[in-house]
Amino acid sequence: MERFQTITPVDGSVYVERPYATANVINLTLEKAQTAQTHWQALPLEARQAICTKAVECFVANQDAIGEEVTWMMGRPMAYTKGEVAGFVERATHMINIAPEALAPIMLPEKQGFRRYIKRVPLGTVFVVAPWNYPYLTAVNAIVPALLAGNTVILKHSAQTPLCAERMVAAFVEAGIPEDVFQYLHLSHADTESVMQHHSIRHVAFTGSVPGGAMVERAVAGRFIGTGLELGGKDPAYIRQDAEIKNAVETVIDGAFFNSGQSCCGMERLYVHEDVYDDVVNQSIELVKQYKLGRPDNPETSLGPLVRTASADFVRAQTQEAINQGAKALIDPHHFPADQPNTPYLAPQLLVNVTHAMRVMTEETFGPLLGIQKVKDDDEALRLMNDSEFGLTAAIFTQDEARGEQLAERVEAGTVFLNRCDYLDPALAWVGIKNSGRGCTLSQVGFEQLTRPKSFHFKRV
Known part of the structure; x- marks a missing residue:
């Protein structure tokens, strides 16, 4: 079984070693996510909010260990790692609180003999590809609103920060999220592209380099699915x-x-x-x-x-x-x-x-x-x-x-x-233009990227 190592910049030693997911594990994970999504979507929004809120509490309870892991995986001074936990809480809590308004149906003016409205419905399974530099803050931007909207999520984190994927999923599992709604995979670059091309993936949220963003667009070309690309900056x-x-x-x-x-x-x-x-x-x-x-x-x-x-x-x-x-x-x-x-x-x-x-x-x-x-x-x-x-x-x-x-x-x-x-x-739309990417996370606008509109046109007889 092929494995990868995370070399810490602190002293050049091996800090984490993990196996890459096998083809069987990848396929099973995708199938489970697709199956779990129907049940997750059917839960009331209040239930999804409660689980996300509890997950934040579970995450914070381990903030000391989480901070130490971030320091050793990517080199941020220990004095500042708790700031990422605080930012995670701020963003997740804001998205939880605004979800009812952001996901509420759009009720149209009364028209004699008709009832019309637009619902925001989940896309299906969202694939989140997260980077090492702000491993929790970049991931939470898409994960929490995707789950709140009724999607299932598969997280692939950087090989430099693999414990972040494990920690996030563990927090949601401890909070009682239904089985297979939120999963992670440790993937090679080739397998990451293959997952993007899988028929069950309905949205890709990617944070990384400009060449990485171009890879995402090539991988999903012709699939007619959404992508959120947060790329480079100057x-x-x-x-x-x-x-x-x-x-x-x-x-x-x-x-x-x-x-x-x-x-x-x-x-x-x-x-x-x-x-x-x-x-x-x-x-x-x-x-x-x-x-x-x-x-x-x-x-x-x-x-x-x-x-x-x-x-x-x-x-x-x-x-x-x-x-x-x-x-x-x-x-x-x-x-x-x-x-x-x-x-x-x-x-x-x-x-x-x-x-x-x-x-x-x-x-x-x-x-x-x-x-x-x-x-x-x-x-x-x-x-x-x-x-x-x-x-x-x-x-x-x-x-x-x-x-x-x-x-x-x-x-x-x-x-x-x-x-x-x-x-x-988190109340503002996080978005880039030109080679900084496309799409949007955070704010009410961010929910629009992780849902699709569905119109209801009922004639009274």
């Missing part, structure tokens, strides 16, 4: 001359370096009005120097390793290429003794004198690196912010809310923040 921030500088800098730096920069909606490029450019750069340097790079199981660490050495080497290469093209590095790596070549431990870096001729300002970095570019006015900032193949989030910092809203209307992104960044409000 999210920009703009600090205007009238911004509250201290708050803006603190917010952007945190948005750029939290999770070692391994966030789809992390800040990867910063545009600053020339009037406040020097002040922003100086404050940014001082803040970045306060990070403590080290082993994530050390409670004093505020910046852990990247998920693997290859990821750190990619950021190193992107940085060096920009420097060779004229960029200037502002942070001395020697300030961070844990930074070592040929390891996933990488010092944070700020680059100035950057342009869009450099990959560092156009290609997703996914690491602790931020390019800072000076602009002369709002129009130049907007042109540069929109000069990207991606469009996930963007942030504008200004004390003039009216002007900020005018600028936000012109930004090409799924979410535009004003005076904050890098946060998913």
